[in-house]
Amino acid sequence: MGEVKSDADFPLDNILAAYFSDSHSVSVQPFGSGHINDTFLVSHSSIERHLLQRINHQVFNDVAGLMDNMERVTQHVQQALEKRNDTRFTTLRIIPTLEGSLFHLDPSGNYWRMITFIPNSITYDLVTSAEQARQAGYAFGYFQQLLSDLTGNTLQETIPQFHAMDNRFRIFDQALKADAVQRVELAKKEIAFALSRRQSMIEWQAMVSQPEFPRRVTHNDTKFNNVLLDEESQQAICVIDLDTVMPGVIGYDFGDAIRTIANTALEDETELGKVAVNLEFYEVFAQGFLGEVGSKLDQIELESLHFAPNYMTFIMGLRMLTDYIQGDIYYKTSHAEHNLQRAKAQFTLVKKLEEASKSTNRILTSIVENEDN
Numbered sequence: 001m002g003e004v005k006s007d008a009d010f011p012l013d014n015i016l017a018a019y020f021s022d023s024h025s026v027s028v029q030p031f032g033s034g035h036i037n038d039t040f041l042v043s044h045s046s047i048e049r050h051l052l053q054r055i056n057h058q059v060f061n062d063v064a065g066l067m068d069n070m071e072r073v074t075q076h077v078q079q080a081l082e083k084r085n086d087t088r089f090t091t092l093r094i095i096p097t098l099e100g101s102l103f104h105l106d107p108s109g110n111y112w113r114m115i116t117f118i119p120n121s122i123t124y125d126l127v128t129s130a131e132q133a134r135q136a137g138y139a140f141g142y143f144q145q146l147l148s149d150l151t152g153n154t155l156q157e158t159i160p161q162f163h164a165m166d167n168r169f170r171i172f173d174q175a176l177k178a179d180a181v182q183r184v185e186l187a188k189k190e191i192a193f194a195l196s197r198r199q200s201m202i203e204w205q206a207m208v209s210q211p212e213f214p215r216r217v218t219h220n221d222t223k224f225n226n227v228l229l230d231e232e233s234q235q236a237i238c239v240i241d242l243d244t245v246m247p248g249v250i251g252y253d254f255g256d257a258i259r260t261i262a263n264t265a266l267e268d269e270t271e272l273g274k275v276a277v278n279l280e281f282y283e284v285f286a287q288g289f290l291g292e293v294g295s296k297l298d299q300i301e302l303e304s305l306h307f308a309p310n311y312m313t314f315i316m317g318l319r320m321l322t323d324y325i326q327g328d329i330y331y332k333t334s335h336a337e338h339n340l341q342r343a344k345a346q347f348t349l350v351k352k353l354e355e356a357s358k359s360t361n362r363i364l365t366s367i368v369e370n371e372d373n
C-alpha cells in the first residue's frame with residue numbers, strides 16, 4: 001500500500017502497521033458521516049473488513065478510560081446475547097493492536113481504535129417508515145436491557161456532565177459574553193429562544209437529579225443512524241457508536257431517539273416548514289422501546305419520559321448554537337452557517353414537540369397502561 005491519507009491528512013501507514021503485520025496488503029477508505037470521530041473502512045485480503053476510527057481526543061479527554069468502558073460494554077453485550085441464544089442481534093468488538101492494546105497512540109498524538117465491521121448492514125439519517133421507527137425502539141430498548149445487569153465498577157463518565165443542562169447553559173453564557181467571532185448579533189433570535197426555555201429545562205434536570213431517581217447505564221447518543229439495520233431484512237441488528245455509554249437516566253436515550261426518529265426532517269434541515277413530529281413514528285418507537293424496558297422502569301422514570309424529547313432536542317440545539325457562537329470548534333461543519341442551521345432546526349422541533357404534547361402524552365400514557373395489563 002502507498003501512503004494513505006485521510007481527509008484530515010493523517011498518514012495511515014504507521015497506524016495500520018500497529019494492527020497488521022502485512023499492512024501493505026490493506027486498503028483504506030473514508031467511511032460514515034459522524035460529527036465527532038473520523039471513520040475508515042479497512043479491507044484486508046478479500047474477506048476481512050474492519051473499521052478504523054480516529055478518536056477525537058479534544059472531545060474525549062481520557063481515551064484509555066473510554067476504551068475500557070467500551071471493552072466492558074461490548075463484552076457484556078456479547079455474553080448476554082450468547083446466554084439468550086440470540087443470533088439476530090449482535091455487537092461490535094474491539095480489535096486490539098498487535099501488542100494487545102485497546103487503542104493505538106500515533107507519533108503525532110492521535111488516538112486510534114479498530115472495531116469489527118458488521119457486514120450487510122445499513123444506517124439511515126432519516127426514518128421513512130413506521131417499521132424503521134419500531135426497529136429503532138426495539139434496538140435501543142434491548143440494548144438498555146442487555147446492559148441492565150452490568151456489574152462491577154460504574155462506567156467512567158467519558159464526557160463529564162454531558163447532558164447536564166446547567167453545565168451547557170454555563171458554557172453558553174460564557175460564549176455569549178466572549179462573542180469571540182462576532183456571531184451573537186447574527187443569532188439573536190435563537191439566543192432569545194434558548195433563554196426563554198431555560199427554566200423549564202433546568203426543572204427537568206432537577207427532577208432527574210434527585211437522589212432517588214434511578215441511574216442506569218445509558219447509551220446517550222441514540223440517533224437513528226447509530227442503529228445498524230440488516231440491509232436485506234431491514235431488522236435492527238446492532239447498536240453502535242458506544243463512546244458515550246455511561247451512567248445516565250432513561251430519558252436521555254428515549255428523548256434523543258425521538259429527536260431524530262419522530263422528526264420528519266433532517267437534523268440540519270434548512271426548510272424549517274418541513275420540521276414536524278410524526279406521531280405514528282413516535283408511537284411505534286415508544287412501543288418498541290418500552291416493550292423492552294417498560295416493565296423495569298419506576299413510575300418516576302415513566303413520568304420523566306414525557307418531557308425527555310423536549311429536553312434532549314433543546315440541549316442539542318443549545319450545544320449547536322453555542323458552537324456557532326464559539327466559531328465552530330466542536331462539531332464537524334460543512335459551511336459557515338451549519339451550526340446555526342442545526343440549532344434552528346432543533347429549536348423548531350422543540351416548538352413542534354410543545355405543540356404536540358397533548359397527543360404525545362396521551363400516546364405514552366396509553367402504552368404504559370397497556371404494558372401494565
Ligand code: ADP
Binds near residue numbers: 225
Ligand atoms: P460517529 O461517532 O462519528 O458518529 P460511528 O461509530 O457512529 O461514528 O460510525 C459512523 C458510521 O459508520 C455509522 O453511522 C455507520 O454507518 C458506520 N458504522 C459504524 N460502526 C460500524 C460497524 N461496526 N459495522 C458497520 N458499519 C458501521
Ligand code: GN1
Binds near residue numbers: 035223243316
Ligand atoms: C454527535 O458522534 P455523533 O455524530 O453520533 C454528538 C451527539 C449529538 C450528535 C448530533 C460525543 O454525535 O451528542 O447528539 O452529534 N456526540 C458527542 O448529531 O458530542
Ligand code: MG
Binds near residue numbers: 225
Ligand atoms: Mg454515529
